Amino acid sequence: MLTTNFLKTRTSTREFKESKVEESKIEKIYEYVTDIKAGLYEEDLFFEISKDGEGLYEKLNGKAGYKGVMIKAPIYVGLDVKNHNQKALVKGAYGLEELITKLSEIGLASCWISVADASEDDLNSAFLDSKGNIKSILAVGEALNEEVREHRFDDRKGINEFVFIDDLNHKASVEELEQRGMDDLFSYLRFAPSSYNSQPWRFVLVDNLVKLYLEDYKDESNLVDAGIVMYYFDQLTKDLSINSSWDVKPNLDGSKQVFIAQKEL
Template sequence: MQSLSTDKWYRAILQRHSRRQFNGRKLPKELINGLSQFSDYIGAQIPGARAVVVTENPEKVFKGAVGSYGKVKGAPAYVAFIGDMSDPHIYEKVGYLGEYFILEATAQDIGTCWIGGFFKPDVVQEQIQVTDKEQVLAVSPLGFVNKEPSLEEKLLSGLAKSHKRKPLDSLILTYAQEPLTGWVSSGLEAARLAPSAVNRQPWRFSIEDNSVKILIDDNRNTFHIPKRLDCGIAMAHLEIAAKHYGVQGQWEYLENPEVARFTAV
């Protein structure tokens, strides 16, 4: 991903929290247009994956949806993350693209929450155009939130253990060298903070010479949400942190159970 504002996205990694309860204020038209333009920008760089901002009846998409953080309430808009299912790496691509969008929204003080299992894809497909090869893989509500989460959000967030992260050493399978330093250390810490379905944190890391490889822990896609999508989110975090440290890199997609390798260039 070419960099528009890496520092802004890096700060958003540290600031982002999943929010499902919104204050009902409409998003200004210029903000909606800006997010749509950003969606076009990132979609042009990742063939097969795209994001679409929707303002039409978001309540229908989330009606009855609960999940770990409770019901979505008061969101004036949402974003749909869509993938071409003929692409063998589409899940990680959609996670990667989607997290860049989430971080851009976070940087503009817009509340978001990844939702991969508790929404109605058939309703989304009534509101936007989806080709025969495409599938809506995830969505996120979009809207303004109160600074402090509601009591319900706090309670459900605590029950979901949403802020607890596994120690980094438990996620690293192999080391090329110890201790971790430089962009590798920064990148892995950022990847560790990535959101995932029910906070399952399925990513594992292998440290190689001048590169980091991401793998999944196993092939059990709990809650009917592919773990490779979660790993795509971690890919975005790792890349942004590396760029924040001053290191550019390239991704190489790999075969199951490996996901992708980031190599500094």
């Protein structure tokens, strides 16, 4: 599926079939995770896979998930970060979003699960092989309801609310983005998922660079938002021959907009 179509129809699955995932698909998950981890070049990043869906659900029910509502699934993938490495967290979120795309290609659905209210002990008991701290969880399985819907266009920010030219004071116009050949890119990028659909990301185009900031940074879920939108930026710019890598250097200094990463265009 084209990235543009995938973004417009991408939804989180909150109800999964209770049946076990086919062994061949489980093997694919391990294969995908291994390849994604290798491509991110981050020593403090790991992905922990649990096939004991029922057991993990029992351990985290009432603790993980929005207001303690845990999503029940046959498989979970934990985003595991050592040394509280913020760069690794951003890159890990990028990797898990790539995994979501690959899972959809083999008929598996997924849903991000917040762990903000779960204790470190609870998470370590759920993911016994954790090497650091579980920062987020991906629930994986076959969707109970496979209906595909397209997002409404009125539930996302306009381009000039999150794209800027030169600095954060100059909102980008559609005409300016058309001149750069990037109007379609950001039209689709606004469909990228974010926690509570807050769309905290802000892009600043400066000469041959794009800089990514987060506005009103709240917690580590926003770093996950950053990794996710960076992944879709890369996917949407493949046809523009933009193949540079993100230089990730989060600077959470308490500013209204905090710097996260940049890349060459």
